[in-house]
């Protein structure tokens with residue numbers, strides 16, 4: 372008899388993204404569910420990778436990340452957020468944004484600690500907190516604007532609160548933190564021992580001329596923050612799984628103690644390529660308007676359907692209400708859409724621990740115009 376495992380995640384199933392992507396493939400549906408672009412990435416970046424590989428950059432790089440890449444990241448941070456972080460001590464390159472979040476939480480959490488999490492929430496947050504023996508304290512964002520109820524946050528803070536987990540621009544809602552949120556956050560954490568873990572993987576995908584309120588922009592917040600990023604999102608290469616974390620030196624020192632015994636270092640070749648590519652500011656500066664055009668194009672097409680758009684200010688996603696169309700639960704409706712209308716979207720209820728169902732689906736608009744047109748043609752039949 373093989374030994375049995377006492378599961379650390381007894382209630383976890385296969386993530387909905389995998390479930391819906393498999394269903395989409397089975398039914399030959401257009402997949403606007405999972406958040407990945409279907410257009411090609413920048414060829415200059417792929418050729419930089421080829422060159423790096425041919426030039427023999429195929430061995431381990433430093434466990435904190437290739438220094439040239441960390442220097443390029445530091446230069447970008449100083450340019451965008453006016454924060455001169457030290458590439459030696461404050462930046463670690465990671466195999467993706469999710470890993471950075473996992474490592475940051477594992478670095479700070481002790482059993483019994485509480486972490487404030489806002490729902491709907493990206494699916495890795497709560498399991499990561501629980502795997503570390505800590506307790507998620509869940510606060511719903513206010514429907515339908517998905518803003519933070521700061522009075523409720525103040526009520527939920529306790530002596531056990533170890534961290535607040537933030538995500539802006541936000542998956543799945545496309546909401547963003549504004550100047551008022553930043554002031555409220557400063558008020559909440561001032562004089563406490565609370566850390567901030569900030570998921571900013573969509574930092575450049577922000578629309579309508581709005582400013583990304585990075586923790587890196589606010590020294591009073593950065594002094595207690597682990598700020599997590601993903602090159603996959605920035606450069607349309609989600610399959611590369613490469614990102615980084617930025618934190619003040621002493622905090623990053625502890626982060627690296629966890630990191631060195633997990634992945635230790637990550638893909639060397641793409642780090643050489645990214646170190647060069649990151650120097651071209653226009654490549655990341657134009658991302659917001661590029662994705663904004665896609666959001667606008669999709670939203671305009673969707674006006675021909677009975678779906679009702681909720682505003683998206685950033686990310687790859689927009690939420691659409693369907694309460695005028697069906698009484699079905701989000702999951703049932705999303706499955707029927709895939710099977711009968713051959714378009715896949717994600718039920719927003721899966722981003723809530725208790726499955727809150729507001730009759731809202733998440734669509735990914737980071738697709739070619741032809742893909743968006745074909746999907747909406749099918750949705751018009753509803």
Ligand code: PMP
Pocket residue numbers: 406466467468469470493538541542570572600601602603604609612613614
């Ligand atoms: N955070 C959020 C909010 C995301 O949507 C994603 C990607 N789905 C990630 C983190 C993960 O990024 P990566 O693929 O680099 O791990």
